[in-house]
Amino acid sequence: MNTADQYLKAIYLVEKIESEPAATGKLAERLGVSPASANEMIGKLQSRGLVDHEKYHGATLTNQGAERARESLQTYCIIERFLVQVLEVDEFRTEATQLESVIDETVAERLDTIIDRKPQCPDCFAPDEDVCALLDAAPEAAD
Amino acid sequence: MSLSHRIGSDGQLVRLLQIGVVLEEVVEARAYEHGETLSHLDRATEDLLEHAATESAKHRERLTALIDELEADSVPFDRIQPLVAERYEADDEFDDVLYDQLCSEETAYKFYDDLIAAIESSEMDFSVDHERLLTVLSEIRADEAEGVEDVTRLMETQ
Numbered sequence: 001m002n003t004a005d006q007y008l009k010a011i012y013l014v015e016k017i018e019s020e021p022a023a024t025g026k027l028a029e030r031l032g033v034s035p036a037s038a039n040e041m042i043g044k045l046q047s048r049g050l051v052d053h054e055k056y057h058g059a060t061l062t063n064q065g066a067e068r069a070r071e072s073l074q075t076y077c078i079i080e081r082f083l084v085q086v087l088e089v090d091e092f093r094t095e096a097t098q099l100e101s102v103i104d105e106t107v108a109e110r111l112d113t114i115i116d117r118k119p120q121c122p123d124c125f126a127p128d129e130d131v132c133a134l135l136d137a138a139p140e141a142a143d
Numbered sequence: 144m145s146l147s148h149r150i151g152s153d154g155q156l157v158r159l160l161q162i163g164v165v166l167e168e169v170v171e172a173r174a175y176e177h178g179e180t181l182s183h184l185d186r187a188t189e190d191l192l193e194h195a196a197t198e199s200a201k202h203r204e205r206l207t208a209l210i211d212e213l214e215a216d217s218v219p220f221d222r223i224q225p226l227v228a229e230r231y232e233a234d235d236e237f238d239d240v241l242y243d244q245l246c247s248e249e250t251a252y253k254f255y256d257d258l259i260a261a262i263e264s265s266e267m268d269f270s271v272d273h274e275r276l277l278t279v280l281s282e283i284r285a286d287e288a289e290g291v292e293d294v295t296r297l298m299e300t301q
Contacts, residue, residue: 087158099159
């Protein structure tokens with residue numbers, strides 16, 4: 001998943017959590033980057049028609065941006081489920097975040113052929129917990 | 144490595160190599176399922192699937208050797224094969240079998256290409272010889288590129 005897609009996913013999730021446009025500071029915090037970097041990327045996404053950004057209000061996904069964000073979230077969900085169901089990884093959220101930049105959606109699609117994923121994905125993703133609400137993972141695996 | 148394509152530890156490298164092993168096992172298991180389920184495959188397609196399964200098994204062994212060197216466990220084939228069989232849906236067409244095989248080869252190529260790029264951009268000193276790691280992965284990537292060509296060639300004749 002490339003950097004732009006990781007930003008789109010983060011904006012999608014922050015918008016869901018806050019029920020308002022995603023503030024640059026919140027995005028930077030979620031992605032572990034500086035606010036200046038976040039601001040620069042938001043500008044790029046805006047010029048590509050994926051994000052609307054208003055100063056002091058934050059970023060909102062356009063329809064096209066939201067569609068890509070949902071695809072990226074689905075890729076992330078596949079990685080999380082693969083780590084839990086196939087590799088039995090306890091720290092699956094941390095590892096999924098680490099792996100998402102290296103795992104392309106075509107690779108995720110292949111991994112998807114051996115996992116059990118619900119048809120409503122990615123609507124079952126719980127943004128606050130950063131995990132699919134329907135994922136059957138051990139409670140101690142949560143951070 | 145949140146927003147970059149770098150790998151920051153032996154653990155992350157192991158995890159990616161394990162994913163490589165699983166991708167190879169999926170190819171091997173799906174080739175087996177195609178052969179078992181579809182009774183009317185032509186000779187050329189059967190040969191291609193057999194070659195793909197044999198090659199995947201070799202790739203798996205090479206990746207497992209790297210994982211062993213990093214003192215971690217690989218992913219046993221008998222854990223992946225039932226998962227593939229459980230969700231395998233055969234479509235009774237040559238084209239679909241070949242298309243599936245093409246997807247496998249292209250996906251594997253993309254995976255190794257991204258993995259090599261991530262290792263090359265990493266400043267980490269892994270507990271496995273850096274040059275050998277890249278040589279093994281580059282050779283496997285070259286096999287996958289050849290595999291894409293082989294399937295494409297066969298698709299054109301059918």
